[in-house]
Amino acid sequence: MTINKSLASSSLAEVIDRILDKGVVVDAFVRVALVGIELIAIEIRAVVASVETYLKYAEAVGLTTDPAAVPA
Numbered sequence: 001m002t003i004n005k006s007l008a009s010s011s012l013a014e015v016i017d018r019i020l021d022k023g024v025v026v027d028a029f030v031r032v033a034l035v036g037i038e039l040i041a042i043e044i045r046a047v048v049a050s051v052e053t054y055l056k057y058a059e060a061v062g063l064t065t066d067p068a069a070v071p072a
Contacts, residue, residue: 023049023057 010018026046032039047054058064 019048020050021053023047023053 024047026044026048028042028044030040030042030044032041047057049057055064
């Protein structure tokens, strides 16, 4: 009985290609409060994707408008 172990390794180019193809969204919300009084609130949303992927996402969530629908 033999055990075969394979290590799947990816190059940096493959990882970047996958991120740009699928996209990555980092969403963070930080709130600092002292005795129930909110001192600071920070909201961060970072999107890393190709332009094509971002446009698909933006259209799906309603961030873009159709230029033909805008009255002139």
